[in-house]
Amino acid sequence: MKKEPVNIKEREHAARVKDFEEVVQGFSEEEALQEASRCIQCKDPKCVSGCPVGIDIKTFIGQITRKDYDGAYSTIRQKNNFPSICGRVCPAEYQCRKACVFTKKGEPFASGQAIGIHFLERFIGDYGARKGLRVESSGDAKYAGARVAVVGSGPAGLCCAGELARRGVRVTVFEGLHKTGGVLRYGIPPFRLPRNILDLEIDSLKELGVEIRTNTIIGKVKLLEDLFAEGFSAIFLGMGAGIPSFLGIPGENLCNIYSANEFLTRVNLMGAHTFPAHHTPINIGRHIVVVGGGNTAMDAARVAIRLQHMRGIEPDTTVLYRRTEVEMPARRLEIEHAKEEGIRFALLVKPEEFLADEKGFVRTIRASRCELGEPDKTGRRRPVVIEGSSFEADCDLAVIAIGLGANTILTSATPQLATDKYGDVIINPETMETSIQGVFAGGDIVGGEGTVIEAMGMAKKAARAILSYIIHNKGENDEK
């Protein structure tokens, strides 16, 4: 008889909207064993090919059923340095779980019957962290003395650093901000990814010998040629896509209109929600509109409604999206959580203009209703404005979360680094090497906005190429 999926425990929404504590509680041992026992150990496990870093899912789930948790941890860590992070933020419903045999073919995302692979990964990641398990460096004499510089400490940079350090390469990560983690820290709020989890997994890299230098913008403080001159044999670029896109509509520059990046950074990185305990303030409105349908929009809306609750403001936060919920790129779980927390969704609505009060603060949004037309080049049906459907609504704080583009600080300071029309770094997809010899790249700076695990997948590929590059150029580097 088919066993029923184990539901993951979550904090009750009336309580959780008043703080930034973690929402999803994770499996107990008993629940993990029960969920793992649903896996039928397919001969040809499709879930593995659904994972961008190729975790041996079948094996680690089998190890859980035998209570060999140390073994499961080791299996996961062979391929993934950050199981507790990925177990929390991976859009598994589009990746490993979608490929699970329990998801019917052709479904746009995993059915509820698919094995809770990411929850099991999280269970094991947290177990390993509690127990202080580590994956030792398998230092290889071939790489002794080799030094690699990594630009950016997001998932791509950290993953590449970890892969190289495990082989005995000396890695230095240069991060422009004062804290590490990239979007994991400044974008994803702590109620989805607690900071102690993030810190623990980053600390495990430091234990492998990775050196991290924050407050160092490569392209300003140092150029790539400075890094080579300092003796780094190769460089990995993982600068991410940190530049927000805007709507380009009238009134978008009014006071109290934020890009999602600024809004989330103020709170997540600079503690604006605890002002004046922290120095950075944030205005919070009575009628908040978040424009967009991705993870960033869900995070911004969920942060906004928490701030309204915490400041005793009657909550009124609405997500405005041009298409329908089916086309929303956000994770299903985040959409469900946002709804449970009282966020309203105004779908098939396109913003046209923001209107101000006499002091220049946004007060009103004018928008039009849409219907879906023919599919565009992404395959999603295009929103078409319905003539004469324009309407106005109260809006005293708006957050624009419609996408992010390449961070260009380094690329504009390095003209010999080839980029495409979006500003993304061009690479040889076989080797992840850029137009500059010895410089490799991965993550959102290459593919545009993606996911944490996709960034890590690219970084792992680049790390393999960097290791070959080091061997190939060893004689040359030794002479430097």
Ligand SMILES: Cc1cc2nc3c(=O)[nH]c(=O)nc-3n(C[C@H](O)[C@H](O)[C@H](O)COP(=O)(O)OP(=O)(O)OC[C@H]3O[C@@H](n4cnc5c(N)ncnc54)[C@H](O)[C@@H]3O)c2cc1C
């Ligand atoms: C709000 C938000 C929520 C998201 N939620 C999810 C989710 O739930 N699940 C998921 O899988 N994906 C999610 N994503 C996408 C995911 O976070 C990204 O795909 C991933 O972080 C990309 O990793 P990266 O290392 O390429 O870049 P980033 O995480 O952007 O890291 C790049 C780092 O490089 C630094 N940097 C940039 N330029 C320089 C320079 N010149 N010198 C030094 N340092 C520099 C930046 O400060 C930054 O720390 C989300 C994205 C956002 C914005």
